[in-house]
Amino acid sequence: MRSNFSLGRLELVSGSSLPSAQLSYETHGELNPERSNCILLPSYYTGTSSSYEPWIGPGRIFDPARWFIVAVDLFGNGVSTSPSRASTEIAGARFPDVDIVDNVIAQHRLLTHLGVTRIRLIAGWSMGALQAYEWAVRYPEFVDAILPIAGAARCSPHNMVFLEGVKAALLADPAFRNGCYSDPPVQGLRAFGTVYAGWAYSQEFFRRGTYRELGYSSVDAVLRGWAADHEREDANDLLACLGTWQRADIGKHHSSGFEGALRQIAARAIVMPGSSDLYFPQADSEREVSHLPRGEFRPLVSELGHVAGRPGIRAAETAQIRAAVQDLL
Amino acid sequence: MRSNFSLGRLELVSGSSLPSAQLSYETHGELNPERSNCILLPSYYTGTSSSYEPWIGPGRIFDPARWFIVAVDLFGNGVSTSPSRASTEIAGARFPDVDIVDNVIAQHRLLTHLGVTRIRLIAGWSMGALQAYEWAVRYPEFVDAILPIAGAARCSPHNMVFLEGVKAALLADPAFRNGCYSDPPVQGLRAFGTVYAGWAYSQEFFRRGTYRELGYSSVDAVLRGWAADHEREDANDLLACLGTWQRADIGKHHSSGFEGALRQIAARAIVMPGSSDLYFPQADSEREVSHLPRGEFRPLVSELGHVAGRPGIRAAETAQIRAAVQDLL
Numbered sequence: 337m338r339s340n341f342s343l344g345r346l347e348l349v350s351g352s353s354l355p356s357a358q359l360s361y362e363t364h365g366e367l368n369p370e371r372s373n374c375i376l377l378p379s380y381y382t383g384t385s386s387s388y389e390p391w392i393g394p395g396r397i398f399d400p401a402r403w404f405i406v407a408v409d410l411f412g413n414g415v416s417t418s419p420s421r422a423s424t425e426i427a428g429a430r431f432p433d434v435d436i437v438d439n440v441i442a443q444h445r446l447l448t449h450l451g452v453t454r455i456r457l458i459a460g461w462s463m464g465a466l467q468a469y470e471w472a473v474r475y476p477e478f479v480d481a482i483l484p485i486a487g488a489a490r491c492s493p494h495n496m497v498f499l500e501g502v503k504a505a506l507l508a509d510p511a512f513r514n515g516c517y518s519d520p521p522v523q524g525l526r527a528f529g530t531v532y533a534g535w536a537y538s539q540e541f542f543r544r545g546t547y548r549e550l551g552y553s554s555v556d557a558v559l560r561g562w563a564a565d566h567e568r569e570d571a572n573d574l575l576a577c578l579g580t581w582q583r584a585d586i587g588k589h590h591s592s593g594f595e596g597a598l599r600q601i602a603a604r605a606i607v608m609p610g611s612s613d614l615y616f617p618q619a620d621s622e623r624e625v626s627h628l629p630r631g632e633f634r635p636l637v638s639e640l641g642h643v644a645g646r647p648g649i650r651a652a653e654t655a656q657i658r659a660a661v662q663d664l665l
Numbered sequence: 666m667r668s669n670f671s672l673g674r675l676e677l678v679s680g681s682s683l684p685s686a687q688l689s690y691e692t693h694g695e696l697n698p699e700r701s702n703c704i705l706l707p708s709y710y711t712g713t714s715s716s717y718e719p720w721i722g723p724g725r726i727f728d729p730a731r732w733f734i735v736a737v738d739l740f741g742n743g744v745s746t747s748p749s750r751a752s753t754e755i756a757g758a759r760f761p762d763v764d765i766v767d768n769v770i771a772q773h774r775l776l777t778h779l780g781v782t783r784i785r786l787i788a789g790w791s792m793g794a795l796q797a798y799e800w801a802v803r804y805p806e807f808v809d810a811i812l813p814i815a816g817a818a819r820c821s822p823h824n825m826v827f828l829e830g831v832k833a834a835l836l837a838d839p840a841f842r843n844g845c846y847s848d849p850p851v852q853g854l855r856a857f858g859t860v861y862a863g864w865a866y867s868q869e870f871f872r873r874g875t876y877r878e879l880g881y882s883s884v885d886a887v888l889r890g891w892a893a894d895h896e897r898e899d900a901n902d903l904l905a906c907l908g909t910w911q912r913a914d915i916g917k918h919h920s921s922g923f924e925g926a927l928r929q930i931a932a933r934a935i936v937m938p939g940s941s942d943l944y945f946p947q948a949d950s951e952r953e954v955s956h957l958p959r960g961e962f963r964p965l966v967s968e969l970g971h972v973a974g975r976p977g978i979r980a981a982e983t984a985q986i987r988a989a990v991q992d993l994l
Contacts, residue, residue, distance in 0.1 A: 493871035493884045494863070500888055501860035505834035508856035527837035531830035531860050534823070539946045542822035555822045559829055614943065617868045 338362050338385060338415070341446045349589065352432030355425055359442045360409040360416045361385050364392050365400030367451055376458045377407040378443065378467035380646075381577055382569065385409045390648025391459075397658045406450065408443050410463065412576030419515075419572030428572050429515025436463075436584045440470045444478070457664055459483040459657075461645040462616070463577070466491075466584040472603040473586045481604040481664040485636060485645035485657060488609075488616050489598060489624050490585035495615045498535055499582055505531045506571060515572050522567055528574065529566030533559055538612035538641035546639055549650060598627035605631040606660045610644035634660060667691050667714060667744070670775045678918065681761030685752055688771050689738040689745045690714055693721050694729030696780055705787045706736040707772065707796035709975075710906055711898065714738045719977025720788075726987045735779065737772050739792065741905030748844075748901030757901050758844025765792075765913045769799045773807070786993055788812040788986075790974040791945070792906070795820075795913040801932040802915045810933040810993040814965060814974035814986060817938075817945050818927060818953050819914035824944045827864055828911055834860045835900060844901050851896055857903065858895030862888055867941035867970035875968055878979060927956035934960040935989045939973035963989060 338360055346357035362385040367374060375398055377388040385407035391397040398405050409416040411434045419431040426432060447455070455478055458468040465487020472479045491499075509524025511517060541547065542555060552558045566574075587594025605628050609621035618635050625633040636656050638644035644653050667689055675686035691714040696703060704727055706717040714736035720726040727734050738745040740763045748760040755761060776784070784807055787797040794816020801808045820828075838853025840846060870876065871884060881887045895903075916923025934957050938950035947964050954962040965985050967973035973982050 492868065494866075494868040497871060497884060497888060498863040501830075501834070501863045504856040504859035504892075505830070505837055508834055508837040508852045510839065510852070523837045523839070527830075527833040527856075530833035534827040534830045535863075537823075539821065539823040539944075539948070542826060543949070555826060559826060563833075615868075619868070620872070 341449060343442055343445060346438065346442060348432060348438045349435050350433040354411065354417050354422075354432065354434070356423055357411070357417045357442065359411075359446050361446060362407045363450070364398070364405040364407075365403050367404040371451060371453050372456065373402065373404050374447070374452045374455045375403045375405045376443070376447070376455050376471070377405065378439070378458065378460045378464045379408060379410045379413055380460065380462040380464045381581065382413075382574070384413055384415050388647050390654075391657075397654070397661050403456075404452075406447065406452075408446065410577055410580065411439055411442070412573055412580060414570055414573045418570075419576050420570040431572060431576050433583065434576065434580055436466050436470045436580060437474065437589060439580070440467055440474055443467075443471075444475055453478075455479050457481045457483060457661065459485065459661060460487065461485045461647065462487050462642065463581055465616075466581065469586050469601075470584075472601045472605070473590060473597045476600070476602045479603045483606050483608060483657075483660055483664060485608045486610040486613050486616050486642055488620050490587065490594060491582050492620055496582050498615050499578055502528050502531045503575065503578060506574065512571055515575070517571065520567075521571055525567045525569060525571060525574075526563040529562035529564070530559055532566070533562035535614050536562070536642050538614065538639050540612060540639040541641055544639060595627050598624055599629065601628055601631070603630070604664060606634050606664055607631055608634050608636045608645070608657070608660055610640065610642055611635040611637045612639050613642045613644065615642060670778060672771055672774060675767065675771060677761060677767045678764050679762040683740070683746050683751075683761065683763070684754055686740070686746045686771065688740075688775050690775060691736045692779070693727070693734040693736075694732050696733040700780060700782050701785065702731065702733050703776070703781045703784045704732045704734045705772070705776070705784050705800070706734065707768070707787065707789045707793045708737060708739045708742055709789065709791040709793045710910065711742075711903075713742055713744050717976050719983075720986075726983070726990050732785075733781075735776065735781075737775065739906055739909065740768055740771070741902055741909060743899055743902045747899075748905050749899040760901060760905050762912065763905065763909055765795050765799045765909060766803065766918060768909070769796055769803055772796070772800075773804055782807075784808050786810045786812060786990065788814065788990060789816065790814045790976065791816050791971065792910055794945075795910065798915050798930075799913075801930045801934070802919060802926045805929070805931045808932045812935050812937060812986075812989055812993060814937045815939040815942050815945050815971055817949050819916065819923060820911050821949055825911050827944050828907055831857050831860045831864075832904065832907060835903065841900055844904070846900065849896075850900055854896045854898060854900060854903075855892040858891035858893070859888055861895070862891035864943050865891070865971050867943065867968050869941060869968040870970055873968060924956050927953055928958065930957055930960070932959070933993060935963050935993055936960055937963050937965045937974070937986070937989055939969065939971055940964040940966045941968050942971045942973065944971060
């Protein structure tokens with residue numbers, strides 16, 4: 337069951353604000369009397385708070401009989417306050433820049449409202465990992481452990497360039513009309529998905545034909561699937577979250593910079609990059625974990641590329657994530 | 666000095682043909698009386714026969730005082746017969762599918778016309794490598810040695826997907842008009858270049874700031890440069906060569922398939938993938954070289970990604986290419 341938390345006007349680090357900001361979330365299980373069983377799952381690009389469901393349930397990674405699980409929606413994802421779902425003042429092309437920090441501040445207010453005083457674990461895939469790091473930096477007293485999967489503590493320059501590419505493909509369609517479309521820019525959205533398909537997996541994924549395990553009958557079916565999936569997205573929402581991602585950097589608002597921010601993370605961490613991820617490469621995670629006082633570098637060994645960590649993707653990957661969660665809890 | 670070789674009507678493996686086909690080329694040095702000093706340099710994507718000039722000259726990799734160097738232009742590259750440079754029958758969107766095989770057959774006719782009976786070495790970067798492999802398969806009695814750099818013996822499925830992405834970015838611009846533009850599809854061309862920029866280098870290239878060594882002051886300058894460079898290209902030419910690349914496969918017309926074709930290559934080979942190439946990954950080359958009777962796997966160690974092998978890119982890479990050439994000659 338999805339709920340909405342009203343934040344009133346949310347001041348953003350950019351200097352703008354979200355009037356009547358709404359943070360959407362789902363909870364599973366109950367907060368125990370000791371308030372010691374909260375798990376936070378921050379959403380990822382083109383995902384929602386529901387996307388973590390494959391991890392949640394009896395016998396799954398997080399059993400609601402034991403844990404109070406809170407899954408939250410990123411601003412801009414079409415469920416929390418977003419270009420496609422906002423008051424006229426900030427709708428569509430007028431949506432302001434929202435950073436990872438803004439999301440984390442709003443999530444902190446939500447959890448406090450829910451009576452949570454400490455989080456046992458923040459587990460997040462991709463943009464979820466960006467949020468896990470930011471939480472650990474900004475609220476050290478609140479976070480016991482983090483499990484960033486297929487993510488990083490900032491958007492690297494190459495990652496930024498890859499995102500400029502998918503963005504350029506969308507903007508090449510004049511039907512986007514600088515964000516003031518009435519009919520969606522269909523060709524641009526399809527191109528966005530087509531470009532993205534090359535980045536989402538690994539070279540080995542295509543060579544081995546692993547796409548068949550994910551329900552695609554052929555390479556062409558992968559391309560058609562990605563084009564069709566993105567045709568359904570709202571263009572301004574896609575670009576809003578893409579900007580949030582590009583600006584992510586735990587060092588940006590930290591007095592001792594990026595490495596200093598990593599060194600001050602008190603939470604235990606298992607850092608789990610995908611071993612064949614093309615845009616959050618494991619070399620970046622290895623470098624970051626070397627600055628964490630209590631961090632372990634543990635690649636998610638998989639030929640699935642970036643999607644290796646996506647909830648419910650495949651049993652072999654889920655088993656590795658489950659083991660890491662068990663070690664942290 | 667660029668010359669043109671007239672082939673008359675060139676029948677293509679697709680069943681179509683190029684009427685009045687012209688193959689452009691440059692030669693440096695003279696064929697010796699023994700006809701034993703020919704070096705062939707086949708052109709690469711968005712390159713021409715002139716692009717190999719950094720390798721040619723006294724003190725460079727190939728000295729024209731000793732070698733008879735022939736650099737040839739791919740069909741579709743805007744210099745040899747191309748959508749932008751063809752008779753009305755096959756101009757623009759009407760240009761037929763031209764394969765690597767067609768290029769190699771035409772090049773064989775050119776070399777025979779020039780009096781060449783044997784090639785000492787075919788060295789080619791990227792699409793040049795695709796042609797080197799095809800030569801060795803199709804004309805085994807003609808080729809002593811090949812040096813495929815940052816390429817492969819076929820276009821892998823992932824490589825095909827990456828190319829579909831850059832293509833989709835161009836086609837998202839309706840100004841392309843299915844290839845029947847009068848004004849160029851500027852936004853599409855710029856998007857094509859922007860998407861490509863993420864693939865051309867490596868993650869490490871951006872992380873270390875190596876772009877500064879290539880004359881780019883910032884990551885933004887890389888993006889702007891790639892957009893501007895591709896804005897100048899002809900869209901139909903770009904797509905013609907892209908199709909040639911996507912269809913490349915030495916096994917396609919070979920009775921014993923891909924691996925059989927590799928096993929029958931009699932030429933000596935040093936196979937030199939870029940160690941950080943994102944779309945011709947070295948794992949593919951390693952697999953291919955395992956089937957070559959006289960092949961050595963020797964990665965071009967570099968953080969430059971795919972562009973590591975581009976003629977004149979940087980001294981460290983040129984030194985590795987020079988050493989391989991010396992070992993083969």
